[in-house]
Amino acid sequence: MKFFTQLILTTSIVMAFCAVAAADTYYSYANGKLERPQGYRDWPYVGTPLTPNDMNGGKAPFPEFHTVYIDPASWAHWKKTGEIREGAILVKELISVGVKSAPSGQGYFMGEFLGLEATIKSEKLFPNEPGHWAYFTFSRPDHETLERITPPEPVANCNECHRASAANDFVFTQYYPVMRATKGTGEEGTGGKSDELVHLPGMPQR
Amino acid sequence: MKFFTQLILTTSIVMAFCAVAAADTYYSYANGKLERPQGYRDWPYVGTPLTPNDMNGGKAPFPEFHTVYIDPASWAHWKKTGEIREGAILVKELISVGVKSAPSGQGYFMGEFLGLEATIKSEKLFPNEPGHWAYFTFSRPDHETLERITPPEPVANCNECHRASAANDFVFTQYYPVMRATKGTGEEGTGGKSDELVHLPGMPQR
Numbered sequence: 001m002k003f004f005t006q007l008i009l010t011t012s013i014v015m016a017f018c019a020v021a022a023a024d025t026y027y028s029y030a031n032g033k034l035e036r037p038q039g040y041r042d043w044p045y046v047g048t049p050l051t052p053n054d055m056n057g058g059k060a061p062f063p064e065f066h067t068v069y070i071d072p073a074s075w076a077h078w079k080k081t082g083e084i085r086e087g088a089i090l091v092k093e094l095i096s097v098g099v100k101s102a103p104s105g106q107g108y109f110m111g112e113f114l115g116l117e118a119t120i121k122s123e124k125l126f127p128n129e130p131g132h133w134a135y136f137t138f139s140r141p142d143h144e145t146l147e148r149i150t151p152p153e154p155v156a157n158c159n160e161c162h163r164a165s166a167a168n169d170f171v172f173t174q175y176y177p178v179m180r181a182t183k184g185t186g187e188e189g190t191g192g193k194s195d196e197l198v199h200l201p202g203m204p205q206r
Numbered sequence: 207m208k209f210f211t212q213l214i215l216t217t218s219i220v221m222a223f224c225a226v227a228a229a230d231t232y233y234s235y236a237n238g239k240l241e242r243p244q245g246y247r248d249w250p251y252v253g254t255p256l257t258p259n260d261m262n263g264g265k266a267p268f269p270e271f272h273t274v275y276i277d278p279a280s281w282a283h284w285k286k287t288g289e290i291r292e293g294a295i296l297v298k299e300l301i302s303v304g305v306k307s308a309p310s311g312q313g314y315f316m317g318e319f320l321g322l323e324a325t326i327k328s329e330k331l332f333p334n335e336p337g338h339w340a341y342f343t344f345s346r347p348d349h350e351t352l353e354r355i356t357p358p359e360p361v362a363n364c365n366e367c368h369r370a371s372a373a374n375d376f377v378f379t380q381y382y383p384v385m386r387a388t389k390g391t392g393e394e395g396t397g398g399k400s401d402e403l404v405h406l407p408g409m410p411q412r
Contacts, residue, residue, distance in 0.1 A: 036398045037397075037398050038396070038397060038398040038399055039393060039396040039397060039398065039399075040396070040397045040398060041250070041251070041384050041387070041388065041395070041396040041397040042250060042281075042396050042397075044247070044248060044251075045247070045250075045251035045273070045275070047316050048254040048271065048273070048316065049308065049310060049313060049314075049315050049316070050256060050313045050314045050315075051308075051310050051311035051312065051313035052313060055311070055312040055313055056311045056312055056313070060311050060313075061310060061311055062310050062311065065254065066310070067251070067254070067384075069251070075248075091397075093397065095383055098380075098381065098409050099381075102255065102257075102371075102378070102381065103367050103370075103371045104255060104257050104267060104268050104272070105257035105261070105262045105266050105267055105268065106257065106261040106262055107255060107256045107257035107258060107261055107262070107266075108255075108256045108314070109255050109256075109381040110253055110254065110255070110381050110382065110383055111383065111409055112383060112403070112405055112406060112409065113383055113387070113403045113406075114403065115403075116397075116398065138398075143403070144402070144403050145401050145402055145403060146398075146400075146401055146402075146403060147401075148401060161309050164309075165308075165309045172308070174304075175304065175305075175308065175315040175316050176316065177301055177316050177317065177318060177319055178247050178273075181247070181319070182247065187245060189247070190244070190245040190246070190247040190248050191243075191244060191245060191246045191247040191297075191299065191322075192242045192243050192244040192245065192246060192322065192344075192352075193244055193245075194352075195351050195352055195353075195354060196350070196351055196352075197318070197319045197320065197321075197349070197350050197351060197352060199318055200318060200319075203304050203317055203318065
């Protein structure tokens, strides 16, 4: 009997440990405002569009690299089901172009952090937003500081374009091969499992 | 006394659980060849240089986006100490440019996976490589398949350029703001903790 008592106690403690490790809320939203999320450079990586200032009349709407991350629980859910879960948050960090030439060739190379955006899918929090997606910006015009809390953007600023043009549930997966490869594929799409670099469905023609 | 027995047993089991979770080898190297690493799209993200074909005479040496990842144990070590640990592996996934125009502006947007490279720092495995860094390519000229195992590249192909030009221990941190921000800063540099987007040391002038 002592053994079973130990076993139950041990199992409970290990399960409690697991529960803490798998906590699935990655933001705080209260009184109509989102607190700036933290620690997202530890999160799974989604993709990096680039809209450099020098290809957008000197002033890109989103300067310039956009590194996109997804919270770990939503990443696990995406791999398992191919769906964006209720409560998911994606973060977009804006980064300047630093230099345009390096030993690896001519191109665009990351410089400094410029800003931060985020989007949350939640029917519970945003029942009236199209698709239940709300969009937030912590960026400031000086590109040197960030807001600490911020309200959702009006639908016309972000949601409308995501609804009209994003390939998969308001997410621009057509520009994110990592998302296309891992959509409902379990661990198969996480890289290196196959000799074939298969063509991924969902990419628009150039 | 029974309580202490339980406590010790429980602690041991939780510690064993932690040890499994923190297993720190992310590759298999045997008989002078590296097996293609797997699951790297789950790893922490380092940065994305871009050398598009259309800025490199139609044929970039590394086409075109380069998504760089670092193994989770080396990421933890980097954040804690600011050093690349013995045994670290970094993976570079090559991705085509898909389109050059999107709702967010003119630019470069990711298309399909094209290839895979990796580098390992190990004095134990590579005592004679400069800096103990060995470099590997799994890419093939057709850009549609990958090697399964591959030997290190000759020093002149990769190591020499990393030694000469990379800012931090053979790693091009000058193009990786994420690495600069998290170098020895614990969790402070993982994003969103400060209102200030401080200028990071180590970035070359444009």
